[in-house]
Amino acid sequence: MFKGFTRFLQGPGERLRSLFGPEEASGPAAGPRIIPRSEHPVSRQHFSEAALKVLYRLHNAGYEAYLVGGCMRDSLLGKMPKDFDVATDATPEQVRELFRNSRIIGRRFRIVHVRFGREVIEVTTFRGTHGDDHGDHIAQQSEHGLLLRDNVWGNIQEDAIRRDFTVNAIYYSIADFSIHDFADGMRDIASRTLRLIGDPALRYREDPVRMLRAVRFAAKLDFHIAPETERPIAELAPLLLQIPPARLFDELLKLFMAGHGENTFRLLRQYGLFAMLFPETDEAMAELAWIEPLIEQALASTDQRIHEERPVTPAFLIAALLWGPVQRRQTALEANGMPPIPALQLASQQVLSRQLQHISIPKRFSLPVRDIWDLQQRLPQRRGKRALQTREHPRFRAAYDFLLLREAAGEIAPGLGDWWTAYQEGDEHEQRRLLEKAGTDAGPAGNSARRRRPRKRRRRSSPGPS
Ligand code: ATP
Numbered sequence: 001m002f003k004g005f006t007r008f009l010q011g012p013g014e015r016l017r018s019l020f021g022p023e024e025a026s027g028p029a030a031g032p033r034i035i036p037r038s039e040h041p042v043s044r045q046h047f048s049e050a051a052l053k054v055l056y057r058l059h060n061a062g063y064e065a066y067l068v069g070g071c072m073r074d075s076l077l078g079k080m081p082k083d084f085d086v087a088t089d090a091t092p093e094q095v096r097e098l099f100r101n102s103r104i105i106g107r108r109f110r111i112v113h114v115r116f117g118r119e120v121i122e123v124t125t126f127r128g129t130h131g132d133d134h135g136d137h138i139a140q141q142s143e144h145g146l147l148l149r150d151n152v153w154g155n156i157q158e159d160a161i162r163r164d165f166t167v168n169a170i171y172y173s174i175a176d177f178s179i180h181d182f183a184d185g186m187r188d189i190a191s192r193t194l195r196l197i198g199d200p201a202l203r204y205r206e207d208p209v210r211m212l213r214a215v216r217f218a219a220k221l222d223f224h225i226a227p228e229t230e231r232p233i234a235e236l237a238p239l240l241l242q243i244p245p246a247r248l249f250d251e252l253l254k255l256f257m258a259g260h261g262e263n264t265f266r267l268l269r270q271y272g273l274f275a276m277l278f279p280e281t282d283e284a285m286a287e288l289a290w291i292e293p294l295i296e297q298a299l300a301s302t303d304q305r306i307h308e309e310r311p312v313t314p315a316f317l318i319a320a321l322l323w324g325p326v327q328r329r330q331t332a333l334e335a336n337g338m339p340p341i342p343a344l345q346l347a348s349q350q351v352l353s354r355q356l357q358h359i360s361i362p363k364r365f366s367l368p369v370r371d372i373w374d375l376q377q378r379l380p381q382r383r384g385k386r387a388l389q390t391r392e393h394p395r396f397r398a399a400y401d402f403l404l405l406r407e408a409a410g411e412i413a414p415g416l417g418d419w420w421t422a423y424q425e426g427d428e429h430e431q432r433r434l435l436e437k438a439g440t441d442a443g444p445a446g447n448s449a450r451r452r453r454p455r456k457r458r459r460r461s462s463p464g465p466s
Pocket residue numbers: 068069070071083085162163164165168169207209210
């Protein structure tokens with residue numbers, strides 16, 4: 001179905017240039033470049049029925065209605081859009097009146113969600129430029145230029161230049177199926193460039209999350225970030241510290257749970273953004289070489305699961321992202337004489353509470369994170385009924401996967417992971433044999449492979465590595 005697109009993008013340079021305009025032009029054009037239906041490859045077949053229904057109902061009620069944002073960008077790249085954003089001149093209340101199945105959400109940025117079964121279409125009223133009074137407006141900016149609210153209504157032209165990247169400001173009109181390109185986004189699609197509309201430093205100050213969005217889209221779309229869009233990031237990265245933790249949690253899921261986490265992580269580190277999200281992990285990474293491979297592998301396996309459409313949980317990733325600092329603190333507490341179990345408990349608690357100042361982690365995720373960490377101490381203990389009890393813990397599977405990750409990243413010596421693999425796969429007889437082995441084996445599979453403390457009363461049966 002997308003063959004036409006590939007041809008469109010790979011088409012002769014001349015054709016693209018004539019559509020996209022002169023190379024040197026940049027930033028918002030004076031008016032839109034309008035591309036009639038006969039000259040672009042996007043057809044209604046690429047849009048969901050729900051999206052079309054919303055567009056037509058708005059149109060038939062006399063409002064303007066356009067598809068815009070990710071769905072247009074993805075369609076033009078020949079990818080299946082994952083959701084649809086509609087822009088209109090109808091106010092949220094007017095949209096609400098047209099659709100029974102809708103509700104207004106958001107305060108900072110009021111939009112309407114129109115629901116069709118499991119699909120939600122986001123309908124946004126054209127945003128206007130600040131400073132001019134549109135009566136119904138509420139816009140607020142902090143002393144640093146941070147946009148606290150953005151509910152000034154405007155026209156489509158104003159709406160386009162309020163958007164973040166040129167490739168996100170391409171509109172598809174339901175009135176005549178034409179594309180309206182306000183900021184040379186079509187040209188940037190063709191050259192796979194992510195370019196902020198307007199003055200980049202100003203746009204990042206208005207909303208520092210745009211720095212994360214730049215990296216997220218670059219990783220997801222395999223685009224490069226234009227030099228002037230890239231330049232201010234190093235200096236402005238600390239502005240992310242002003243963003244409410246709840247918003248950063250939403251953004252975190254989009255960064256790491258969308259199938260491109262590993263690439264995204266590399267770019268976040270490259271641009272100095274990761275340190276603003278996970279400061280303690282960033283510090284620990286400078287000291288402990290295994291942290292980076294541990295995180296990369298956790299992200300790589302999450303990416304793979306997403307591509308295979310298998311279930312994923314943020315808890316596993318969060319456990320991996322914060323395990324480095326937990327281990328660093330635990331080591332320090334133990335060095336001060338605290339026994340390992342309370343040291344891990346206290347370290348976990350301290351790391352989570354410091355992290356929560358930056359990114360809020362709902363309890364439904366932080367509790368499993370604690371379980372995954374606690375189980376790391378139980379996995380080496382297999383005598384008597386312990387192995388069976390650990391095996392039956394609801395979070396065993398995640399904790400076992402986490403153990404394999406730690407071994408693969410070189411944090412601990414391999415061995416225990418294989419033991420648990422064999423234990424899970426073995427029949428009763430084999431399990432009994434493994435338990436006996438665990439009872440006598442003092443090698444890495446027999447005890448905690450790391451920081452083993454010599455037992456006081458019992459003689460060690462073999463000198464295994466510590
Ligand atoms: P995807 O949904 O694939 O992650 P998207 O581009 O659709 O990508 P959304 O967060 O759904 O991203 O936003 C929809 C559109 O709203 C964007 O394409 C962009 O035009 C605009 N937008 C979203 N967030 C911002 C922002 N922080 N600043 C300016 N414009 C934004």
